[in-house]
Amino acid sequence: MRIGSFTPSAPVVLAPMAGVTNAPFRAMCRQFAPGLVYVNEMVMATAVVHGNAKTDRMMTFGPDEHPRSLQVYGSDPVMIGEAIRRLASAGRVDHIDINFGCPAAKVTRKGGGAAVPAKPNLLRAILRSAVSAGSPYGVPVTAKFRTGLYDSLLTHLSTGRIAAEEGVAAIALHARTAEQHYAGCADWDRIAELKQAVPDIPVLGNGDIWEAADAVAMMRHTGCDGVVIGRGCLGRPWLFGDLVEALNGRPVPPSPGLGEACVVMATHARLLLTHLGPALAMRDFRKHTSWYLTGYPVGGEMRRRFSNISTIVELEDLIAMLDPALSVVEGGERIRRGHTNGPIKVALPAGYLDHLDDLTVPDDGHVMALSGG
Numbered sequence: 154m155r156i157g158s159f160t161p162s163a164p165v166v167l168a169p170m171a172g173v174t175n176a177p178f179r180a181m182c183r184q185f186a187p188g189l190v191y192v193n194e195m196v197m198a199t200a201v202v203h204g205n206a207k208t209d210r211m212m213t214f215g216p217d218e219h220p221r222s223l224q225v226y227g228s229d230p231v232m233i234g235e236a237i238r239r240l241a242s243a244g245r246v247d248h249i250d251i252n253f254g255c256p257a258a259k260v261t262r263k264g265g266g267a268a269v270p271a272k273p274n275l276l277r278a279i280l281r282s283a284v285s286a287g288s289p290y291g292v293p294v295t296a297k298f299r300t301g302l303y304d305s306l307l308t309h310l311s312t313g314r315i316a317a318e319e320g321v322a323a324i325a326l327h328a329r330t331a332e333q334h335y336a337g338c339a340d341w342d343r344i345a346e347l348k349q350a351v352p353d354i355p356v357l358g359n360g361d362i363w364e365a366a367d368a369v370a371m372m373r374h375t376g377c378d379g380v381v382i383g384r385g386c387l388g389r390p391w392l393f394g395d396l397v398e399a400l401n402g403r404p405v406p407p408s409p410g411l412g413e414a415c416v417v418m419a420t421h422a423r424l425l426l427t428h429l430g431p432a433l434a435m436r437d438f439r440k441h442t443s444w445y446l447t448g449y450p451v452g453g454e455m456r457r458r459f460s461n462i463s464t465i466v467e468l469e470d471l472i473a474m475l476d477p478a479l480s481v482v483e484g485g486e487r488i489r490r491g492h493t494n495g496p497i498k499v500a501l502p503a504g505y506l507d508h509l510d511d512l513t514v515p516d517d518g519h520v521m522a523l524s525g526g
Contacts, residue, residue, distance in 0.1 A: 448485025
């Protein structure tokens with residue numbers, strides 16, 4: 154698998170996760186596996202074009218980070234193209250991923266994220282604009298999407314075919330619907346269907362990879378070309394090192410003891426402190442403490458205390474109270490982290506599904522104006 158001119162040491166990509174995959178988190182992952190693709194949290198194309206200060210801060214990469222991968226979302230082909238053009242011409246990115254899978258109401262309600270593939274012409278226009286914008290600068294475009302909005306409206310095959318036709322470098326499928334959200338099990342058979350439908354483009358699978366062995370199993374089951382890792386790496390950045398070993402046919406090391414995990418946790422916290430500053434960093438890091446401690450028998454009271462930290466000193470004092478010799482409980486690696494809720498009611502613009510093809514793309518490739526969302 155390649156992303157543009159970059160060939161990773163294993164076919165593994167970090168899924169962009171809002172509020173998680175910022176520069177400090179990616180730096181921790183790269184410590185364990187430096188040669189992979191780690192995607193920054195998603196940013197809104199409109200905010201990029203308008204020069205929003207918060208969005209600009211979110212698009213931060215380490216000085217040694219390569220490729221610099223960023224996910225962009227939106228529902229306006231012109232705006233997405235302009236955002237990519239600005240980023241690429243300024244030399245800020247090496248790779249752009251387009252989000253067609255986010256099920257969050259604030260995104261789908263405006264016709265973005267997981268809502269886009271329901272309108273194939275709009276999808277095609279966005280991808281055409283994105284690829285055209287990145288191409289002069291050698292910036293490849295990839296796309297990540299779900300199987301559809303609902304079981305009754307599956308769009309993964311049409312989305313994959315359109316992506317292949319529009320010159321997208323690779324595609325990734327989270328094998329759940331938007332309605333399913335993060336509940337139940339990912340349907341790996343859908344990933345196999347997609348690979349069979351578009352054999353000439355790299356297809357990556359996403360969903361329910363909690364351990365390195367799961368990635369091997371997914372690739373064997375589906376024939377996909379690589380994997381995208383989301384919730385499985387929360388509090389476990391060493392998972393990427395395990396994946397490199399497993400996918401290169403080498404033994405996977407045992408899970409670290411609590412002492413080792415806490416060293417990683419403290420390092421992550423200090424990086425976040427530098428990145429966000431003391432006013433925000435520790436409050437933001439509270440969710441990470443829960444993930445780092447998942448699977449270790451530390452007790453409910455200690456977990457509660459970690460979830461209320463306010464300073465790096467408090468964090469270090471609590472770590473000092475733990476038994477570093479503790480090991481992960483049996484099956485602890487498979488305890489789900491992050492979102493587990495679903496199914497949900499998918500929020501869409503009024504009348505969004507009444508006219509699924511409301512955008513015309515002329516033969517000359519120029520995008521006509523959107524009607525509606």
